[in-house]
Amino acid sequence: MGLSATLDVALADAPDAVVLGIITAARRGDAAAQAELFARHHPRVARHILRMTGDAASVDDLVQEVFVAAFGSLGSFRGESQFDTWLHTITSNKVRNWWDARRRREARERRAVFEADRDAAATGPDETLEQRQQLQAFYTALGELPDKLREAFTARAIEHMSLEDASALLGVPISTLSYRTRRAEELLCQALGLPPPPGRGDKEGGA
Amino acid sequence: MIDVLPRRGDGEPAVTSPELAALVERARAQTLPPLLTTVASVRAAAMHRRQRRSMWAGVGLLAAAVGVLALGLRGRQVDRRSAASPAGAAMSSEAPLTGEASAPNVPSERTAAPAQPAEIELPAQSQTPSVGLRPTAPVGPTARKPVPTSADELVRLAEVAMAENRRGDAIAVLTQLVRSHGASPAARTALLDLGRLLRDAGRRDEARCAYRSWVARWPGDGMRADVERALDALGDGPACRGLRPHR
Numbered sequence: 001m002g003l004s005a006t007l008d009v010a011l012a013d014a015p016d017a018v019v020l021g022i023i024t025a026a027r028r029g030d031a032a033a034q035a036e037l038f039a040r041h042h043p044r045v046a047r048h049i050l051r052m053t054g055d056a057a058s059v060d061d062l063v064q065e066v067f068v069a070a071f072g073s074l075g076s077f078r079g080e081s082q083f084d085t086w087l088h089t090i091t092s093n094k095v096r097n098w099w100d101a102r103r104r105r106e107a108r109e110r111r112a113v114f115e116a117d118r119d120a121a122a123t124g125p126d127e128t129l130e131q132r133q134q135l136q137a138f139y140t141a142l143g144e145l146p147d148k149l150r151e152a153f154t155a156r157a158i159e160h161m162s163l164e165d166a167s168a169l170l171g172v173p174i175s176t177l178s179y180r181t182r183r184a185e186e187l188l189c190q191a192l193g194l195p196p197p198p199g200r201g202d203k204e205g206g207a
Numbered sequence: 208m209i210d211v212l213p214r215r216g217d218g219e220p221a222v223t224s225p226e227l228a229a230l231v232e233r234a235r236a237q238t239l240p241p242l243l244t245t246v247a248s249v250r251a252a253a254m255h256r257r258q259r260r261s262m263w264a265g266v267g268l269l270a271a272a273v274g275v276l277a278l279g280l281r282g283r284q285v286d287r288r289s290a291a292s293p294a295g296a297a298m299s300s301e302a303p304l305t306g307e308a309s310a311p312n313v314p315s316e317r318t319a320a321p322a323q324p325a326e327i328e329l330p331a332q333s334q335t336p337s338v339g340l341r342p343t344a345p346v347g348p349t350a351r352k353p354v355p356t357s358a359d360e361l362v363r364l365a366e367v368a369m370a371e372n373r374r375g376d377a378i379a380v381l382t383q384l385v386r387s388h389g390a391s392p393a394a395r396t397a398l399l400d401l402g403r404l405l406r407d408a409g410r411r412d413e414a415r416c417a418y419r420s421w422v423a424r425w426p427g428d429g430m431r432a433d434v435e436r437a438l439d440a441l442g443d444g445p446a447c448r449g450l451r452p453h454r
């Protein structure tokens with residue numbers, strides 16, 4: 001069965017047939033359909049990106065990257081999963097690359113500036129600045145996590161997804177997702193110098 | 208996929224550490240900046256990428272054609288020489304030249320060989336750096352390699368130049384990167400590298416401008432204190448217009 005036939009079947013059965021119609025048109029290069037897809041999905045993609053990276057300055061670049069990739073590979077979207085899920089996979093891949101590039105960049109930055117005077121005292125305590133630095137430290141620690149742990153933690157803790165939704169999104173069993181989230185929490189607490197999560201030896205202590 | 212744990216629905220908290228939960232809440236509460244990306248910019252970027260891909264494909268084909276042509280010419284020259292010299296048929300490029308074989312009018316094989324691919328040098332004042340990429344096939348002396356345009360390519364070239372201690376080239380590439388991709392995340396690191404390289408090259412006024420530009424663009428960044436210390440170490444100097452000192 002050809003791709004368009006697959007899509008036609010999906011179009012007939014899918015609850016959101018309109019979306020599939022738009023996707024089919026966008027795949028043919030229809031500018032209005034691409035604009036419609038962009039308008040429908042880019043706010044959510046941008047929000048995901050911000051929460052996954054914590055870097056507002058990179059959101060625009062990454063949103064563009066995601067949609068360039070999405071429009072370029074619409075042919076591979078077979079209508080078997082939600083378009084949102086498919087787009088989320090592209091977003092996750094782009095964010096992974098972003099973290100890799102950021103780690104390399106930061107290593108160079110440390111070399112570039114800290115030659116002479118790295119260990120000087122920090123500047124005066126301004127609450128906003130301190131909060132910003134804490135958030136930055138949090139995202140730095142998040143970036144150091146293995147991709148799978150980071151994605152599980154982001155979906156569950158930052159995106160507030162249910163176990164079922166996150167499990168479907170990331171394509172892993174709930175038990176795996178649950179383990180990854182808790183392991184990520186442990187590693188984050190360790191990296192940030194926070195006390196270990198309560199009830200870590202017990203079974204589910206609750207928050 | 209087999210689930211070994213019973214489903215606990217949403218009863219399982221994602222974060223159990225109260226300190227970490229507070230940080231996570233702050234991460235959730237971040238406000239999205241106004242987005243500048245539009246579907247038009249996405250389409251333009253996609254088109255640009257396609258054009259670049261076809262340009263490189265064209266360059267590859269051209270290089271292959273030039274290579275084939277050069278090999279053909281070389282083969283023809285060797286044939287002609289072999290026909291002109293009685294000893295030519297027995298002589299190979301690796302054979303030592305004997306008294307009989309090296310007739311005075313026969314050019315040696317070495318001089319007839321096509322030029323080796325050479326580093327393409329650009330004029331000293333050019334903003335476009337020569338960063339040591341070799342063409343894939345022999346080309347004429349006036350050929351110029353395509354100027355890299357994407358931030359990623361420029362970052363790569365700058366890294367190569369820095370690794371090879373070609374400070375002038377690195378400065379030129381980083382300047383181009385900052386000027387043409389000022390909004391990209393790569394520009395952030397590029398400005399820091401640029402400041403350091405300019406300072407090491409004794410171009411303190413320009414180094415100061417690079418650091419000032421960084422502070423102006425990322426005033427709330429956690430590294431600001433370090434950059435300001437680097438600025439202090441450079442002392443006072445003229446005002447800057449972008450990356451240039453304004454005298």
